[in-house]
Amino acid sequence: MELITLKTFNNELDAYLFSQFLSNHNIQSYMxxxxxxxxxPIFNNTVGGIEVKINIKDIEKANVVIELYKQ
Known part of the structure; x- marks a missing residue:
């Protein structure tokens, strides 16, 4: 399984909520x-923030879900 970074966050709560939103739309994600x-937290910029990754096969479905999340 090849993972791709879908979105990056500066805090764990936002990343967790987004991950759960994906899960509610049947997209498995990993933080x-x-x-x-x-x-x-001082190393947050060094490591690039908290990354939410998904299987590359779900990218098209995830792009649709991201538009729902922005609303």
Whole structure:
């Protein structure tokens, strides 16, 4: 399975809410860097923030869901 970064966040709560939104639309997602960004927020920019990744096969469906999330 190849993962692609769908969206990047500066805090864990926003990343978690987005991940749950994807889950509600049957898209499995994975969060990366959430522990280092939460424990050591000063390193958030160094690691690139909290990344929400999905399977590359779900990218078209995810793009539609992102438009719903923006509303």
């Amino acid at each position: 990366f860097n959430q522990f280092i960004s939460t424990i050591y």
